[in-house]
Amino acid sequence: MRLIGPKEIEDIALGAALLGAGGGGDPYIGKLMALGAVKECGPVRLIDPDEVPDEQLCMPIAMMGAPTVLNEKAVNGSEYQEIIRMIEDGMDNKVYAIMPIEAGGVNSMLPIVAAARLGLPLVDVDGMGRAFPELQHVTFTIGGMHATPMALVDEKGNTNYMTTITNKWAERIGRVICMECGGSVSIALYTMTGKMMKEFGVHGIVTRSENLGRAIRHIKDCPEGMTPEEYFLDYTGGHYLFKGKISDVLREVRNGFNFGRVKLEGIGAEKGRQAYVEFQNENLCCVVDGQIKATVPDMICLVDTETFIPVPTDALKYGKRVMVVGLECFHLWRTEAGIDLAGPRYFGLETDYIPVEERCK
C-alpha cells in the first residue's frame, strides 16, 4: 500500500495519456478532478492486486462517451455515491476497493476521484493496459466475465442499472443511453471478485502510468550518451513508427464515438514520406507510405517531438510535429480471443494482426 497524492496524480495522468493511445479523453480535466478530490478527502491508498482478498469485490469506475464530450461535460461529484449504492444493492454485497478499467486519459483519473470520495482503496490494476473505445474491450471479457450489472448515471441525476445477456449488449444499450444523455456518462461495470481481478487484470498499471509520466516529465534529464528520443523509446519500450507534421485531421462524431484520420508529412529523416493514423476514440492503425506499421490491439501513440507529451486524438491540430510510437499490448490481447475481441478486423481494418515488433523489424 502506498498513498496517491497530488504529485503522483500529475505523473499518472501524464503516463496514462500515453497508454491511452490517443483516446480516453484529455487527462487535464480528470486530473483537476482528482487533485480536487484528494485535496478535499485526503490521499488515496493504492493497493496491489494481491492485497485484495479473493472473495472481496472490486468496482471499476469510468466515464463512457466520446472524448471530445468528456472535456466539456464534467461529473458533478455525487455520481459515485449513487453508483456504489446501486451496485452494492444490486449485488447484495459491499465493495472493497475501486479500480480503473482502462489506463487512458480521464479514465485513469476518475477512479482516483471515486476512491477519494468514497474513502476506498484503489487497486493497481486495470482491464486493458491501455484504452479501448467499447465496453466489452477488456481482458475480463476474455476471462468470460459479464460486464453487468452496470450502473450508469449522468451529471443531471438520471440513473440506470442494467443486466445484459452479453457484454456487447451492455455496450449497445449503454451507448445509446450515453448518447441520449448528452454524450458522456459515469459508469461502474465488471464489478468482480478479487480472484477474477488478479487472474485477468493488468497488474501494476497505475504504477506503470506513474513511472511513464515521471520519465516524460524528466525527459531532458536523460542519461548521458542518449538523446531524449532514444531515452523515451528505451524507457517506454516503444517502437519508432514515424515522425511528421500534421497536415490534415478528419474528424467525425458518429454513434457516440470520435472517428477520424490524421495525416502526417514526414519531417527530418522522414522528409518526403507520408503517413496516416486512423482512430475510433483510440488510434487504430498507423500506415506509412502505404505500409501498415502497427494496428490494434498494440498501442499507437502520438507524442510531441520536443516534450514527448502524448497528443490525444481530440487535441490533434494542423502543423503540430509528432512522433508516432508503437507500444506492445498486454499479452492477453495477443491470444486468439483477444484478437477476435479487439484486433484490427473488429475495427474494420482489412488486415491480420501482426505484433508491432514484427512489423517494425
Place this chain on the structure above:
Amino acid sequence: MRLIGPKEIEDIALGAALLGAGGGGDPYIGKLMALGAVKECGPVRLIDPDEVPDEQLCMPIAMMGAPTVLNEKAVNGSEYQEIIRMIEDGMDNKVYAIMPIEAGGVNSMLPIVAAARLGLPLVDVDGMGRAFPELQHVTFTIGGMHATPMALVDEKGNTNYMTTITNKWAERIGRVICMECGGSVSIALYTMTGKMMKEFGVHGIVTRSENLGRAIRHIKDCPEGMTPEEYFLDYTGGHYLFKGKISDVLREVRNGFNFGRVKLEGIGAEKGRQAYVEFQNENLCCVVDGQIKATVPDMICLVDTETFIPVPTDALKYGKRVMVVGLECFHLWRTEAGIDLAGPRYFGLETDYIPVEERCK
C-alpha cells in the same frame, strides 16, 4: 371483484382497440397472449380502485414501442417475474396489484397476462382512458407523479432499472433503449400507491372497454328504430367526423414511432369531400376539407363502416371504408396541464385545443 376469463378478454380487446384511437398495437396478438395466460393460470380477478388500500402498491405493465413492431415481436412470458422483482427490490415494498397504464390495443391485454402469470389482481383503472405515444402522457404526470423507477426488459433477457429526473427523461432514455433492443420492450413504470391511483386514475376503464367491445360485437342486434351506426355513436358517445374510403396511407417509422397520414375520399353523403387523419402511433387530428374536426387529447377512431370494428393505424389499407369518430377524452386531459402535456401543440399541430363536441357543433 369479478373474474376476467376468455369471454371478457375478447370484449376488452375489441373495446380497447377503439379507445386506443388507432394506436396501442393490434390487440390480436395481445389477446392471444391473454387467452393463453388465463387458460394456463386461471382467470384474473378484476378489482375496483376502491378495493385497493391507500398504502398498497399498484404496478402498471405495458409494452413500449412502435405498434408495427409489437405485432412481430412478442413477449417471452418470463418478463413479468423479472420486472416485478426489480420494482419490488428497488422500492423495497411488495406489489399489491397490476394495472394497465393505457387502454389501447396490446397494452390493454398485457396487464392481464402479467396479472394471470403473477397471480395478482388487476385494477379496473388506467392512466389515460385511451392510448398515447409517449411515457409521460398519463394523468399521473398531471398529478405530479414520477414515472420512475421504471423497469424495462426485452424478450432476449436484457434488463434495465432506471430513475430519471423528469418523466420526459424516462421517455427519452426508455425510447433509445427500446429502439436499440429492436423496437419494443416490456416495462413497468409509475408504480404507485392505491391513494394516487384512485385520485388520478381513469376509473372503470377495463369495464368500459369490455362494454364497448360487447356492443360492437352485437352491433347487428341494435335496438329497433336505430341503424347500427346510430346505435354505435349513441353507445360510444362518439361524434361523427367523416366517412370515406382510404385513398392513401403515408407511413414512416422514425425515432421508434409510427408516424403517418391516412387520406380518405368521401363516400355516401360525403361524396366529393376529402379528409385526412395524422398519427404518431395514435391518431392526432382529423381534418375534413381543410377544417379541423378533432385533435388530441380527444380520441380520433377509425372503424369499419360495416362491422364497426376499430382499425388501428398499423392496419390501414388502401380501399378500406371507414367511419371516423371522435370520442371525448377524460376530463383531466382538458385541464391546462393536460393540454400542455398531450394537446395538439405538443404534437406539432398548429392549433389550440377545442373539444371535439364544440368542433362538431
